[in-house]
Amino acid sequence: MPASSWKLSLATxxxxxxxxxxxxxxxxxxxxxxxxxxxxxxxxxxxxxxxTLMGNLPFFVSADSIDxxxxxxxxxxxxxxxxRFVSGxxxxxxxxxDT
Numbered sequence: 323m324p325a326s327s328w329k330l331s332l333a334t335x336x337x338x339x340x341x342x343x344x345x346x347x348x349x350x351x352x353x354x355x356x357x358x359x360x361x362x363x364x365x366x367x368x369x370x371x372x373x374t375l376m377g378n379l380p381f382f383v384s385a386d387s388i389d390x391x392x393x394x395x396x397x398x399x400x401x402x403x404x405x406r407f408v409s410g411x412x413x414x415x416x417x418x419x420d421t
Contacts, residue, residue, distance in 0.1 A: 332392055339388065382409065 340347065368375050383389050387403045390397050398406040
């Protein structure tokens with residue numbers, strides 16, 4: 323069930339999901355910790371070789387995610403709360419995209 327169809331309050335939904343998904347949340351937190359640590363190590367190694375790493379890692383959020391449901395104002399959504407851009411491509415009506 324997509325988050326956009328949830329009828330619970332934000333606080334109630336988040337608390338329920340924290341309880342139900344505590345193991346998965348812990349796994350994701352640990353994976354993010356490892357990614358951060360490895361990125362810092364890579365950056366340090368590159369710096370030791372006289373290189374500078376620039377930029378960031380692109381992360382994309384699913385349109386039916388809790389993030390979009392909880393804070394839609396932070397995303398570029400149309401009137402039906404669908405993403406206006408998908409992976410850098412402007413969403414367009416089927417008529418103009420149909421070939």
